[in-house]
Amino acid sequence: MVIFNMKDKDLISMNRRSAITLLTCMGFTLSLPSGLMASPELVQGEIDKIIKGSVTREAEIFLDVPEIAENGNQVKVSFEIESPMSEDDFVKEVYIFADGNPAPKVGKFEFTPFSGECFASTKMRLSKTQDVYLLAKFSDGNYALEKSTVKVTIGGCGG
């Protein structure tokens, strides 16, 4: 792969399209080692490791991710889960996974009854079009899962 250097004369002579493509690729996907990507199986493995055979329950989960993300470097992910968030019934942990990134884990949110409601948001990197998973752990020890696909259209290197 071409090493990017601001002083390089090649860059100046480069046409606009290829310059834009190169620049958009730089942030995250430029040097991903191939063969080390997460996969739906890997995400499922992570989920199995966490839930360890616990019951999955029904829950009102609203996972808000864009259908199409133009910039894979800043993809907003927010969610809302129906819960009374009381001392004896609240959402304890929320995991976010991405099955097409170099590593499946994105983040883990930990709530408390002080939260009042269960919602949060952050921004994540997505290397290509893939599924984003939300796994919620409730205070009763049960889990709920939600999944949504994000199309990533970054320059020439998206999916």
Added chain:
Amino acid sequence: MAKIKPRAKIPKEAELDEIIEIKTLIRHPMHSGRVKDANGKTIPRHIINKFEAKFNGKIVFSMKLEPSISSNPYVSFPFKVFESGKFELEWMEDGGEIYRLSKSVKVS
């Protein structure tokens, strides 16, 4: 490297039992350990790996961040205002550095 500076948007006043949204941002490159610099050398992993919010000394929310979180990590979370008090926000960086910010909220 740009200076690492945490920011948070918390209302100064809220009604009792009002649920507020706290928005936080810290300027940080979040080097994932997978990107190469101009000389082809891999930039080692250097990220904010944990965020924690305390209110009057008690942990009310926390988050574990992975390299898949974007640079300048943004985190927003809810809080039910049950009394006046002070938020202490902490961002833990790889290597043990901690960035702190505190802000107060008053029950009106």
